[in-house]
Amino acid sequence: MITLHLARGTIALAAHAALEVTGLDHRLAWVDFRAAEQRGEAYARVNPKGRVPALETDRGILTETPAILEWIAQAAPDAGLMPADPWQAAKARAWMAWCASTAHVNHAHKMRGARWADDEAAWAAMTAKVPQTMLETARFAEAGMEGAFLLGDAPTVADLHWFAIARWLEGDGVDLSAVPGVAAHMSRMREVPGVARAEAMHG
Numbered sequence: 001m002i003t004l005h006l007a008r009g010t011i012a013l014a015a016h017a018a019l020e021v022t023g024l025d026h027r028l029a030w031v032d033f034r035a036a037e038q039r040g041e042a043y044a045r046v047n048p049k050g051r052v053p054a055l056e057t058d059r060g061i062l063t064e065t066p067a068i069l070e071w072i073a074q075a076a077p078d079a080g081l082m083p084a085d086p087w088q089a090a091k092a093r094a095w096m097a098w099c100a101s102t103a104h105v106n107h108a109h110k111m112r113g114a115r116w117a118d119d120e121a122a123w124a125a126m127t128a129k130v131p132q133t134m135l136e137t138a139r140f141a142e143a144g145m146e147g148a149f150l151l152g153d154a155p156t157v158a159d160l161h162w163f164a165i166a167r168w169l170e171g172d173g174v175d176l177s178a179v180p181g182v183a184a185h186m187s188r189m190r191e192v193p194g195v196a197r198a199e200a201m202h203g
């Protein structure tokens with residue numbers, strides 16, 4: 001049995017949605033951020049990095065959203081979430097690397113400034129920059145879309161990763177009317193069977 005460790009509204013939604021889309025049998029282990037469970041001893045045994053998602057499998061525990069998404073896609077190849085074509089697969093990985101290393105980090109500057117500075121004025125400066133950097137992030141995703149989805153006509157793991165981040169845009173001060181292609185992509189993602197069911201559990 002697969003167990004996904006996740007918290008509401010986080011990037012773990014991407015892996016959660018992938019499990020719902022593929023129909024892989026799984027259970028959910030919710031981590032309570034309000035109680036700082038992600039920094040507790042029990043969760044450190046799951047993921048010493050203190051982050052979600054983490055996926056427990058019969059082979060061990062996997063962390064990092066791009067790796068988890070690719071593993072889920074390969075465990076359920078019929079769902080078609082990872083392109084079979086090597087070039088398209090590489091592009092899906094490129095999107096996920098960007099989501100994890102750039103888009104997600106831009107968002108984290110809003111609330112997690114203490115990771116990068118001890119100076120509270122620096123935290124405020126990082127937070128203040130987020131509406132601009134997240135608008136640029138959204139514009140980059142919008143400009144890169146090759147069709148209804150990031151890689152063309154069918155959703156892939158890259159779309160699930162980006163969707164989880166796009167849900168943060170309004171809270172980050174981005175007016176979605178400035179990026180209609182992103183708003184349309186979010187609507188299309190909610191029509192992919194399984195995505196809305198997962199999203200409904202994230203508030």
Ligand SMILES: N[C@@H](CCC(=O)N[C@@H](CS)C(=O)NCC(=O)O)C(=O)O
Pocket residue numbers: 010011012038050051052053063064065066100104112
């Ligand atoms: N590189 C990781 C980042 C995961 C991550 O930062 N998750 C956030 C939630 S969106 C988290 O667990 N934060 C907990 C904390 O900072 O205490 C991935 O892509 O999976």
